[in-house]
Amino acid sequence: MKEDQLINLLERLLGKSNPARGGDEAVFRCPNCNHHKNKLTINKFTQKFQCWVCGFKGQRAKQILKIAKAQASFYQELNNIDSQYNFKPSITDKPKEELTLPEGFTPLIKGSGLIRDKAWFYLKSRGLTAQDVVKYNIGYIENGPLSNFIIIPSYNRDGFLNYWVGRSFDPNAYHKHKLPPVSKDIIGFDMLINFDLPLIICEGAFDAIAVKRNAIPLFGKKISKTLYKELVRGKVKQIYLALDQDAINDSLKYAKELMSYGKEIFLLELENKDPSEIGFEQMTKLLQTAKPLTFLSLIEKKILYQ
16 A cells, blocks of 8 residues: 555654554654654655654655655655655645634723723732733623623734633622633643743633743643643743642643653642632742652652542
8 A cells, every 4th residue: 555655665764653543644753853752743645744842844755754864765766656646735724713802802901981990800809910911911891791701812922812711700600711612722821931931831821820920821721732742842941830739640640741851840839729829929939949850759749649
């Protein structure tokens, strides 16, 4: 079969591969970063490939041959496979529907009136400042299904909206939280994050705002695939995990995996509180006094929290 010929060719060049995605893909050792594990994934049918460590990617296997400094015979064999079986480039995914802020969203700094004042009073009770409101473009909604809701947007590194969270400031509200019906496979507050500096990973938007510096909210308890890839292949060396106590098993799992990639991991002990409850000053002290995990201390914590 055509895909088997392609994989056999690459195995002679890169070494034994591992199957992935039910056999549609194969995973090789990357010739670009030479990571000790197989991290270069290639689709057998389209030749589209990507290394999940260094980010090396492309649309044709010929690019892999070039990086691996293959001999001319490999190029000739690949050309024969391409011409004989007419490999086609992968089909581009359909464009996703553009995410927008909820109808009626008004930036807090531009609003006025009683509802706006109640929204601002609620934010101050959560420890937010006027600088936070401007920095995160926090707004509110006065009428409609999300009336009396605070809206906190998240933007990607290109400045486009990639998520938002809603929190009611009405004490009698039946629904306190609202999230958009889109995937969480994004990087929260991406536009404000510097991946060359130490990162703090936390659960909610209010938690990240409380930390103030280089904090990424998960909008839940799981690290998204997009964020995980960025953590693994990015330049960041130090990662602080500030997840709630009920997510301790997730924290330990992430710590072990990221440590295996050479990252220095700090597990913050929050004592059944979240960063927004602890506040900026105390969180700063926790960050400053935290000690990096070792594999021995990681095992000890696993035993402790079993």
